[in-house]
Amino acid sequence: MSRIREINSERILEASCIEFAEKGYAATKIIDIAKKADLPKPNIYYYFQSKENLYRCVLESIIEPLLEASAPFDQYDDPAVALEEYIRTKIRISKEHPHASKVFASEIMYGAPHLTKDISDKLMQQTAQMTARINQWISEEKMEPIDAQHLLFMIWASTQTYADFDWQIGKVTGKKKLDNQDYQTAAALITRLVLKGCGLNSA
Numbered sequence: 001m002s003r004i005r006e007i008n009s010e011r012i013l014e015a016s017c018i019e020f021a022e023k024g025y026a027a028t029k030i031i032d033i034a035k036k037a038d039l040p041k042p043n044i045y046y047y048f049q050s051k052e053n054l055y056r057c058v059l060e061s062i063i064e065p066l067l068e069a070s071a072p073f074d075q076y077d078d079p080a081v082a083l084e085e086y087i088r089t090k091i092r093i094s095k096e097h098p099h100a101s102k103v104f105a106s107e108i109m110y111g112a113p114h115l116t117k118d119i120s121d122k123l124m125q126q127t128a129q130m131t132a133r134i135n136q137w138i139s140e141e142k143m144e145p146i147d148a149q150h151l152l153f154m155i156w157a158s159t160q161t162y163a164d165f166d167w168q169i170g171k172v173t174g175k176k177k178l179d180n181q182d183y184q185t186a187a188a189l190i191t192r193l194v195l196k197g198c199g200l201n202s203a
Contacts (some may be wrong), residue, residue, distance in 0.1 A: 010049050011037045016058050017099035023112070024106060025055055055114055059107060063119055064101035065093050073130050079137040080200040083155075084191045090159035091187040095178075101163035127152065145198035151198070158190050 015036035019028045030051055034041040048054040072085035094101055107115060127149075134148035162169065162183065170176060195202055 005047070008037075008039060008043060008131065011039065012044055012047055012054070013057060013079055016054050017061070017103060020055060021099040021102035023108075025119075027178070028055075032052075052114065058100055058103050060119070062093070062097050063106045063123070066098065067122060067126055069093060070126050070130050073133045079134070079143045079198065080202060081193055082133075083194055083198070083200070084202065087155060087159060087167075087191045087194065088187045090155065091162060091183050091190070094160055094163035095183050098163040098166060101160060103109075105160065105164045116119060144197075146198055151194070155190070155194065159186075162186060 015033050016028075019033050019036060019170075023032075027081070028051070030044050031041055033054070034044050037044075044054070050058060053091075069086060069089040072082040072089070076082040107113070112120065123188065130152060131148040134143075135150060136150075137143045138145050162178070169178065173182070177181075191202065
C-alpha cells in the first residue's frame with residue numbers, strides 16, 4: 001500500500017510541476033492536475049490536503065537540489081574545480097527539473113509569497129557561504145578580484161535559462177527538446193567564460 005501511495009504522490013507532483021509552470025499558481029486548478037495525473041480529484045486532496053500545500057511541495061522538490069548544488073564550494077580548495085562542478089550541477093538541475101525550476105523562478109519574480117521562512121533562510125545562508133568562499137579565494141590570490149555576488153547572479157541566470165526560457169531556446173535552435181550534448185555544450189561554454197573572467201584555467 002505504501003508503494004502505491006509513493007507512486008501516486010510522484011504522479012501528482014509531476015503533473016503539478018507542469019500545471020503550475022504553464023499556468024501559474026492562481027490559474028492552476030486541482031481538477032486539471034488530477035486529469036494530467038490520471039487520478040480522481042479526491043486523491044489529490046487525500047495525498048496533499050490543499051492546492052497551497054501541493055504548490056509548496058513542488059517548490060521543495062527544486063529547493064533540495066538547489067541547496068545541494070553548492071557542495072563543491074566546500075569540497076574543493078581549487079576555485080576552478082569548484083566553479084566548474086557548480087556550473088555543471090546547475091545545468092543538470094535545469095535539465096532534470098525544468099518545470100519545477102520554472103515554478104521557482106515565477107515564485108521569486110512575484111516576491112516569494114509562498115516560500116516559507118526556513119527555506120528562504122537556507123537559500124540566503126547558502127548564498128552568504130558561497131560569497132564568503134569566493135572572497136576567501138580572492139584574498140588568497142587564487143583568482144582575480146571580482147564581485148562575488150554578481151558572479152553568482154551571472155551563473156544563476158546563464159544556467160537556469162535552459163529551464164526557464166526553454167520556449168525561446170527551442171525557437172532559436174529549432175529543437176522541441178535539447179539533447180544531452182546541448183546541455184554539455186552549455187555547461188562547457190559557461191564554465192569557460194566564467195573561469196576566464198575569474199583569471200582561472202580549467203581543471
